[in-house]
Amino acid sequence: MESRCENCIIRQFNSLRAMSKEELKKVSDSKTTKTIKKGEPIFEEGEKLNGVYCVRNGVSKLSKLSANGKDQIVKLASKGEVLGQRSVISQESTNLSAIAVDDMEVCFIPKESITNTLQTNPNFTLEVLRHMAHDLKEADDVIVNISQKTVKQRMAEAFLYLQNNFGEDADGFLALTLSREDISNVVGTATESAIRIISEFKKKGLIHTSGKKIGIKDERKLLEMVEGF
Amino acid sequence: MESRCENCIIRQFNSLRAMSKEELKKVSDSKTTKTIKKGEPIFEEGEKLNGVYCVRNGVSKLSKLSANGKDQIVKLASKGEVLGQRSVISQESTNLSAIAVDDMEVCFIPKESITNTLQTNPNFTLEVLRHMAHDLKEADDVIVNISQKTVKQRMAEAFLYLQNNFGEDADGFLALTLSREDISNVVGTATESAIRIISEFKKKGLIHTSGKKIGIKDERKLLEMVEGF
DNA sequence: CTAAAAATATGATATTTATCAGTAAATGGT
DNA sequence: ACCATTTACTGATAAATATCATATTTTTAG
Numbered sequence: 122m123e124s125r126c127e128n129c130i131i132r133q134f135n136s137l138r139a140m141s142k143e144e145l146k147k148v149s150d151s152k153t154t155k156t157i158k159k160g161e162p163i164f165e166e167g168e169k170l171n172g173v174y175c176v177r178n179g180v181s182k183l184s185k186l187s188a189n190g191k192d193q194i195v196k197l198a199s200k201g202e203v204l205g206q207r208s209v210i211s212q213e214s215t216n217l218s219a220i221a222v223d224d225m226e227v228c229f230i231p232k233e234s235i236t237n238t239l240q241t242n243p244n245f246t247l248e249v250l251r252h253m254a255h256d257l258k259e260a261d262d263v264i265v266n267i268s269q270k271t272v273k274q275r276m277a278e279a280f281l282y283l284q285n286n287f288g289e290d291a292d293g294f295l296a297l298t299l300s301r302e303d304i305s306n307v308v309g310t311a312t313e314s315a316i317r318i319i320s321e322f323k324k325k326g327l328i329h330t331s332g333k334k335i336g337i338k339d340e341r342k343l344l345e346m347v348e349g350f
Numbered sequence: 351m352e353s354r355c356e357n358c359i360i361r362q363f364n365s366l367r368a369m370s371k372e373e374l375k376k377v378s379d380s381k382t383t384k385t386i387k388k389g390e391p392i393f394e395e396g397e398k399l400n401g402v403y404c405v406r407n408g409v410s411k412l413s414k415l416s417a418n419g420k421d422q423i424v425k426l427a428s429k430g431e432v433l434g435q436r437s438v439i440s441q442e443s444t445n446l447s448a449i450a451v452d453d454m455e456v457c458f459i460p461k462e463s464i465t466n467t468l469q470t471n472p473n474f475t476l477e478v479l480r481h482m483a484h485d486l487k488e489a490d491d492v493i494v495n496i497s498q499k500t501v502k503q504r505m506a507e508a509f510l511y512l513q514n515n516f517g518e519d520a521d522g523f524l525a526l527t528l529s530r531e532d533i534s535n536v537v538g539t540a541t542e543s544a545i546r547i548i549s550e551f552k553k554k555g556l557i558h559t560s561g562k563k564i565g566i567k568d569e570r571k572l573l574e575m576v577e578g579f
Numbered sequence: 580c581t582a583a584a585a586a587t588a589t590g591a592t593a594t595t596t597a598t599c600a601g602t603a604a605a606t607g608g609t
Numbered sequence: 610a611c612c613a614t615t616t617a618c619t620g621a622t623a624a625a626t627a628t629c630a631t632a633t634t635t636t637t638a639g
Contacts, residue, residue, distance in 0.1 A: 185490065185491075185494045187494055187495075187497075187498035187499070188498070188499075188577060188578045189498060189578065191498055193493060193494045193497050193498055195490050195493055195494070207483045207486055207487065210479055210480060210483045211480060211483045211484060211487070213487075216487050216490055216491070217490065239472070239476055239479070240472055240473075240476065241472060242472070243468070243469055243470060243471065243472040243475050244469075246472050246475040246476055246479060247468055247469065247475055249479060250439055250468070250475060250478060250479045250482060251439060251440060253479060253482045253483060253486060254436045254439045254440045254482060255440060256486055257436055257482060257485055257486045257489060258436060258440070258442075258445050260486060260489035260490060260493065261414065261424050261445055261446065261489060262414075262445070263493050264422060264424055264489065264492050264493055264496060264538075265414045265416055265422045265424070266416075267493060267496050267497050267538075268422050268496050268538030268539075269416035269417070269418060269420055269422055269538070270416070270417075271595075271596095272595080272596070273595095300616070300617090301616075301617060301618090302616080302617095309493075309496075309497030309498070310497075310596075310597085311596070311597050311598075312616095312617090313596095313597075313598080313599095313617095313618085313619085314595095314596060314597070316617065316618060316619085317596095317618085317619080319617095319618095320618075320619085332604095332605075332617095333605090333616085333617080348417060349417045349418060500625070500626095501625075501626070502625090529586075529587095530586075530587065530588090531586080531587095539626075539627085540626070540627050540628075541586095541587090542587095542588085542589085542626095542627075542628080542629095543625095543626060543627070545586095545587065545588060545589085546588085546589080546626095548587095548588095549588075549589080561587095561634095561635075562586085562587085562635090
């Protein structure tokens with residue numbers, strides 16, 4: 122509430138850094154900060170969004186419900202990511218739900234601030250475009266992975282991904298703790314299968330666990346597994 | 351060769367329509383037209399691109415090779431689509447190969463014409479952004495489909511997709527004829543599995559075939575299958 | 580037109596993965 | 610701290626899919 126976008130360090134991580142001082146001032150004046158509790162939605166699939174959400178703290182899962190009642194998690198978004206951008210740009214309702222995996226703090230920015238700037242500041246538009254291009258590349262990679270790798274390989278990859286993107290805590294566990302169900306929804310498999318593979322990895326000494334926390338024990342072997350050795 | 355972008359009707363389908371007359375003139379002066387034979391690449395995964403390719407005729411598959419030697423086709427691009435845009439925008443080498451499925455005619459546009467316009471014409475940038483946003487949505491949908499639907503459902507979906515996007519010929523066959531292998535690479539399954547399902551669909555009266563041509567016979571049942579009935 | 584190569588097709592089988600059933604452990608609310 | 614509820618885990622089994630082998634058809638090159 123008190124803090125101004127102009128001073129917000131989070132900005133450096135996303136396309137808002139390409140805004141001019143004046144544009145940023147407007148954004149700051151119109152934004153509102155929200156806290157979202159673990160498990161609560163920021164928005165849900167099919168909703169019309171009146172703005173975007175800039176993540177200040179915590180992690181959100183972007184997922185889509187399929188006909189059989191299972192969620193597929195398409196992306197995990199954390200500090201600095203802007204949610205709902207795609208939807209605001211295409212003026213369509215959202216394709217994905219955004220649900221808090223952690224307790225979160227996000228800034229809601231009304232869409233006018235964004236769309237106005239998109240029409241007048243090519244640097245900003247280009248910056249948004251670059252981010253979108255990056256997301257598209259990642260999405261393409263996910264498609265190839267899901268269809269060409271086994272569940273075991275994708276599980277290994279998921280753990281390495283979590284390590285690279287969210288780091289580890291003091292005890293060597295992955296800093297982002299997901300439920301087994303969330304893990305299975307990232308990987309695109311049945312929850313029981315995910316659990317089974319976790320047990321197997323544990324037996325083989327690739328990972329160690331404590332409650333729902335998971336730690337990586339043998340990074341090299343996990344990497345080899347991803348590559349198919 | 352003789353034709354000018356200013357007069358090119360293809361332009362209406364892609365982001366080039368947001369260019370000014372002068373910008374288009376520059377593009378037209380710098381572009382070169384190429385013909386690509388069926389099976390030949392326009393560019394290959396990992397290449398650095400010096401420009402983008404605007405499809406005038408024919409269809410290209412955008413695919414990525416996975417560790418196990420199988421291609422995954424991420425998208426089929428036809429008339430009006432601009433290939434290599436993502437790569438030029440992010441200034442990275444291409445993530446995907448583009449291979450002609452048909453005999454093709456494409457216009458190569460050097461990247462300078464594009465990047466210059468991106469920096470100066472916000473309408474153009476916004477238009478590109480909208481296209482990219484659309485592609486990203488489609489990619490997300492593919493992710494959900496691949497991980498949550500059975501091979502059979504995805505096969506049914508693929509046929510309907512081909513019908514919707516490329517139409518049918520006079521005899522009621524899908525206008526775009528893909529090899530069984532290409533079909534399996536779109537769907538993300540083994541070629542034998544794809545063939546088996548084609549046989550099954552044929553027996554059930556959902557489709558009919560003649561050589562490698564496939565025609566849709568019972569659209570309603572295919573749709574129901576996709577939905578999981 | 581014909582031989583060779585490639586693509587399509589089908590059967591048998593192995594492997595992977597999902598589903599169902601049930602138990603154990605962890606978590607949250609009062 | 611205790612009960613209720615959710616989450617994690619394990620086994621048995623079924624279903625989906627891949628793989629291997631091989632036959633047939635189609636396409637291509639000469």
